[in-house]
Amino acid sequence: MTARVLLIEDEPNITEAIRFILSRDGCEVTTLADGVGAVAAVRAVMPDLVILDLMLPGVSGLEILAELRADPATQGLPVMMLTAKGQGRDREAAERAGANHFMTKPFSNDDMRAAVRALISG
């Protein structure tokens, strides 16, 4: 699996763990720790997959997703949402906003790898 993944997550230890497991699978992982400037970073990197935390400082994951979906250049980009809540209204809102997949914290590394693989090849 060689793909470029942009990980937008504010928890440094989660970022480090995800970067490690995906890098070992051959992904090139770029990271960003807050929501401000996230959309610009996506446009600059144009990754194969965006992994986006729902609760980010600055701008929420939902707003970033909405902005990505509104731009023709990024509207087809696969986006995986990371959420600590896993269900309920936030998830429904992200589904409506066009998220491709949800990963609920705490996730298993195998689930993360499998989901990334599926999103990149799909």
Add this chain to the structure above:
Amino acid sequence: MSNSPSSAPASLTGSLIRERRLALGLRQGEVAQSAGVSASYLNLIEHNRRRVGAEVLERLAAALGTEVAILSEGAGGALIDDLRAAASTVPGVQPELDRIEDFAGRFPGWAAVLAAQHHRAAQLERAVGALNDRLTHDPHLSASLHEVLSALASVRSTAAILADTEDIDPDWRARFHQNLHQDSERLAHGAEALVAYLDGPDTAVDAGLAAPQEEVEGWLAARGWHLAELAEPGGFERLMAEVAGLAAVAARSLAQEFLRQSADEARLLPDAVLRAALEGGEADPSVLAQRSGLPVLAVMRRIALLPGSVAGLVICDASGTLLFRKPVDGFALPRFGAACPLWPLFAALARPMMPMVARVEPAGRAARVFRTLSICETRLPQGFSGPDLREAAMLILPDDAPLRAAGPVLALGSSCRICPRAACPARREPSILTEAGVQ
């Protein structure tokens, strides 16, 4: 039908006399003789076919070795009201309301149990509402849970990496060990704080998890919602020292500001002056405002914080966010999130300096009517070029007029989620409660 309020107590009295006599094992003739009435007259009284006068009732009470109050209309009237309220709470069941006095008279013990159960149910309903409100709207609880889940996510993923990656680079291994250590500390603290929070309000405050405003209100509630010491020499300093002991820094700062404001207001309208005015029949905050030179809103605060005051008070800013809540029994105030949009408080917010008086009936099993006085005041702290800041207050007073006797009553709630008025036109979201027993 005998279920109108005026006839109920009289007929209950007869039944109670009969119950009491039978319980003592006395014959009608014996009791009639010691009370100085004829046996046939007592028989009519006992079967609720004659009203009993105060003097005869007194003699009968003495003959039966009991108090007039036990047999009198007042005590029974309250019981009948409770039974009537209990009867309306179970949908689909139609108790024999026309025999309610008979029931209370013949089975006073069972009637008291039923009334007590009704009160207990209402109490539990309020507790469920408050807890639900807390769990769904408490930003602090939500933030703590998020913190714990984040740390857990990191621990799970990192531990799996260490367990599954045999050829891991020693630097990475050391780094992940360090991360694990950090996250396990975070988890431990987060879990401790959550347990403390869920354990009870006191420990929640200690753990610094209560909202600052909530902590200040908790402090005020614990002192009976008054700051009588402000009138004493050195009282202000003592109170300032007291609030220095609050757990959260933000709560301390809020409380200090509140004390400074209260001290200023108490200087212009001291407790003694306010009490004399209220006892003299002058309870209109706008009149008291003119006399004292205080804004109307400040007078409302003074009324609510007067020692022994039964008045509740809510204050909100222009966004509708509640800044101050002194609750009143029977008028639930939401702890978090938005309140009922029908509150006159919010109508006042839209019309600055327009006083609004309303009679309101909050949703709940113990239907009580309150009189609310609401007003909105504006400030221009940055002059004409800056924003106008609004603050609205609603003083909640018990309404002495009989239920529905003095004009229309506005039906309202505390917040939609715990409000049982299903058909309310202002409803924002479904409620967890049913409408049973409210109408």
